[in-house]
Amino acid sequence: MGWIDRLLGxxxxxxxxxxxxxxxxFAAAQNSRLTNDWPTSGLxxxxxxxxxLKAMRxxxxxxxxxxxxxxxxxxxxxxxxxxxxxxxLQVRAKEPNGTLDVAANAAIEAEFAKWAKKGNCTxxxxxxxxxxxxxxxxxxxxxxxxxxxxxxxxxxxxxFALQLIEADHLDEQLNREFDDGSAIRMGVxxxxxARPVAYHIRKRHPGRSGDAGYVPGQTxxxxxxxxxxxxxxxxxxxxxxxxxxxxxxxxMMRLQMLGGYEEAALVAxxxxxxxxxxxxxxxxxxxxxxxxxxxxxxxxxxxxxxFERLPAGVDFRxxxxxxxxxxxxxFLKAMLRGACSGLGVSYNGLANDLENxxxxxxxxxxxxxxxxxxxxQEWLIEDLHDGVFAAWLEMSLLGGALTLPFAKFDKFNxxxxxxxRWAWVDPEKEINAYAKGVGLRVISRxxxxxxxxxxxxxxxDALAAEEKLAKEKGIVLGDPAAIAGQQxxxxxxxxxx
Numbered sequence: 001m002g003w004i005d006r007l008l009g010x011x012x013x014x015x016x017x018x019x020x021x022x023x024x025x026f027a028a029a030q031n032s033r034l035t036n037d038w039p040t041s042g043l044x045x046x047x048x049x050x051x052x053l054k055a056m057r058x059x060x061x062x063x064x065x066x067x068x069x070x071x072x073x074x075x076x077x078x079x080x081x082x083x084x085x086x087x088x089l090q091v092r093a094k095e096p097n098g099t100l101d102v103a104a105n106a107a108i109e110a111e112f113a114k115w116a117k118k119g120n121c122t123x124x125x126x127x128x129x130x131x132x133x134x135x136x137x138x139x140x141x142x143x144x145x146x147x148x149x150x151x152x153x154x155x156x157x158x159x160f161a162l163q164l165i166e167a168d169h170l171d172e173q174l175n176r177e178f179d180d181g182s183a184i185r186m187g188v189x190x191x192x193x194a195r196p197v198a199y200h201i202r203k204r205h206p207g208r209s210g211d212a213g214y215v216p217g218q219t220x221x222x223x224x225x226x227x228x229x230x231x232x233x234x235x236x237x238x239x240x241x242x243x244x245x246x247x248x249x250x251x252m253m254r255l256q257m258l259g260g261y262e263e264a265a266l267v268a269x270x271x272x273x274x275x276x277x278x279x280x281x282x283x284x285x286x287x288x289x290x291x292x293x294x295x296x297x298x299x300x301x302x303x304x305x306x307f308e309r310l311p312a313g314v315d316f317r318x319x320x321x322x323x324x325x326x327x328x329x330x331f332l333k334a335m336l337r338g339a340c341s342g343l344g345v346s347y348n349g350l351a352n353d354l355e356n357x358x359x360x361x362x363x364x365x366x367x368x369x370x371x372x373x374x375x376x377q378e379w380l381i382e383d384l385h386d387g388v389f390a391a392w393l394e395m396s397l398l399g400g401a402l403t404l405p406f407a408k409f410d411k412f413n414x415x416x417x418x419x420x421r422w423a424w425v426d427p428e429k430e431i432n433a434y435a436k437g438v439g440l441r442v443i444s445r446x447x448x449x450x451x452x453x454x455x456x457x458x459x460x461d462a463l464a465a466e467e468k469l470a471k472e473k474g475i476v477l478g479d480p481a482a483i484a485g486q487q488x489x490x491x492x493x494x495x496x497x
Contacts, residue, residue, distance in 0.1 A: 044240040050186055053172050055242060064142050067259050072350055073343050077141045078134050080373040083420025085128040090416045090455050104404055111402055115158050123151055123161045136231060136384060143167045144244040145232035150391045160395035187240040194239035196225040229387050233379060251342030258335050258424040268323040320368035344372055379420040391476050398459045421453035
């Protein structure tokens with residue numbers, strides 16, 4: 001062995017293998033053959049939306065047309081976020097001494113109710129204010145977003161109307177960056193602080209035939225952001241999110257596959273119920289004349305109690321798919337529970353399945369779901385109702401629909417919105433708890449009425465009218481407090497017996 005070999009051999013022997021760092025990273029950040037399909041890119045959300053928003057919106061709409069579970073989800077959104085009567089308005093303008101300006105509040109509420117009727121509040125004249133709320137809630141859940149344009153100077157009594165604009169009119173492929181830090185991101189023009197400045201809206205719906213590509217000044221209209229309410233539920237802060245995906249985007253693949261699975265199972269059940277089969281000929285055997293059709297297919301009639309004698313050499317083999325099988329209900333429940341988690345609703349409500357539920361579990365799921373509905377109600381009030389009311393009030397004061405001084409706009413711009421609420425899960429216990437709360441002065445009657453989606457002034461007016469009518473008819477009404485006290489005293493006796 002030469003000195004070079006000895007030197008290299010000694011170096012190789014003295015060299016120690018490098019130690020692989022172990023346990024120095026989060027498990028979710030490790031790369032291995034098990035995580036190769038798990039993306040690790042840190043792109044802004046807008047990048048993903050630009051690539052997939054159109055496809056997600058189209059597929060969400062297809063599910064809304066053809067998938068029973070998606071249709072039920074959208075009905076749940078309408079019922080629980082908006083409700084049958086919409087989100088009610090109560091104006092609480094106050095005098096300098098803190099008392100309510102009853103006359104002004106009543107006048108504003110009455111005028112808003114007139115504007116809210118069908119034919120007045122939208123430029124097309126097709127929708128009432130209630131319908132606008134329902135359409136907005138449905139569109140945001142299905143498409144992820146919607147635009148509402150505030151049209152000032154519209155030729156009606158109030159000089160104001162709304163235009164509903166589908167998200168398709170915002171071009172996802174219209175993107176530009178400017179030297180001053182401003183940009184156009186998927187049709188939304190923003191300044192260097194990511195504050196919307198204008199919306200570049202397609203003049204024609206891209207789904208209509210004959211729509212050309214983007215031509216500046218021809219196919220897009222630049223609308224100032226002050227005229228637009230861009231309604232969507234944000235999920236990312238800062239400048240990373242300009243648009244929004246459908247609410248059910250994480251559940252859409254599961255719902256699509258589940259719909260195909262149910263269709264295949266239904267077809268298999270129908271085929272299985274038909275009890276079909278095949279005639280198999282042995283070599284040298286065949287049906288005689290008249291037993292085949294023009295294409296050579298064997299003919300066999302099927303009727304109740306009928307047995308057919310097969311010719312010699314012909315055998316019958318039954319075809320029975322034997323499906324759906326017993327595990328199908330359990331599989332459907334498992335898949336639907338996952339979809340419900342993605343949609344943010346309870347399984348029992350989406351699937352209309354109240355089997356094997358008890359009061360406690362149903363109550364827990366109902367209360368948790370209602371918290372989410374109330375969160376969405378507050379979002380809708382803040383993003384839609386407050387903006388619409390302020391613009392309507394401004395134009396109504398300027399145009400003379402309201403004979404109130406415009407200089408006191410800030411005073412009159414005091415809406416209180418009463419969203420829908422739900423029946424008590426355990427009415428007796430909850431009403432007793434409210435009664436104790438009023439007695440201890442830890443809750444007000446107005447708060448109790450608001451919790452039920454009621455206006456306390458309207459409740460008191462109804463009670464006063466009821467007592468007045470009873471007095472005119474000579475009917476003596478019992479004291480509600482005394483009746484409640486008698487019932488609470490009788491309850492332990494009934495329980496003990």
